Amino acid sequence: xxxxxxxxxxxxxxxxxxxxxxxxxxxxxxxxxxxxxxxxxxxxxxxxxxxxxxxxxxxxxxxxxxxxxxxxxxxxxxxxxxxxxxxxxxxxxxxxxxxxxxxxxxxxxxxxxxxxxxxxxxxxxxxxxxxxxxxxxxxxxxxxxxxxxxxxxxxxxxxxxxxxxxxxxxxx
Numbered sequence: 001x002x003x004x005x006x007x008x009x010x011x012x013x014x015x016x017x018x019x020x021x022x023x024x025x026x027x028x029x030x031x032x033x034x035x036x037x038x039x040x041x042x043x044x045x046x047x048x049x050x051x052x053x054x055x056x057x058x059x060x061x062x063x064x065x066x067x068x069x070x071x072x073x074x075x076x077x078x079x080x081x082x083x084x085x086x087x088x089x090x091x092x093x094x095x096x097x098x099x100x101x102x103x104x105x106x107x108x109x110x111x112x113x114x115x116x117x118x119x120x121x122x123x124x125x126x127x128x129x130x131x132x133x134x135x136x137x138x139x140x141x142x143x144x145x146x147x148x149x150x151x152x153x154x155x156x157x158x159x160x161x162x163x164x165x166x167x168x169x170x171x172x
Contacts, residue, residue: 009077
């Protein structure tokens with residue numbers, strides 16, 4: 001593993017955890033807010049670009065595929081830090097986050113129910129709300145692994161974007 005990739009992957013993962021902990025300590029619902037969670041991609045992108053640019057500056061020749069690999073591995077390393085953190089925090093350190101997730105999902109479903117005009121859809125939403133009330137909210141290892149894989153797929157797409165931007169910049 002390239003030490004630059006490892007360095008920036010760790011920095012991205014740790015920065016993401018610190019960023020989310022700031023929201024956690026300010027107000028727990030913010031920690032789970034979709035906008036806050038999605039905004040962590042800015043941190044990932046920043047460090048993906050940093051790694052690609054640093055290696056690009058020291059390498060004699062680098063191709064498009066290498067740009068993708070560099071950015072992708074930074075993303076993977078960051079995710080390997082973020083997902084275990086989230087799993088451990090929610091399941092072991094602060095299980096009140098699980099109930100917060102339940103109430104957030106329930107509020108969203110209630111809002112969706114009010115906006116729905118189709119009776120069949122309303123019945124499905126009502127059933128989902130009732131099931132949510134008794135559902136075990138613990139995040140299983142398999143759910144964490146599944147989310148990690150989904151994230152890595154998205155990370156590959158981000159890596160292609162980083163590679164395209166870097167390659168385009170180097171053309172000019």
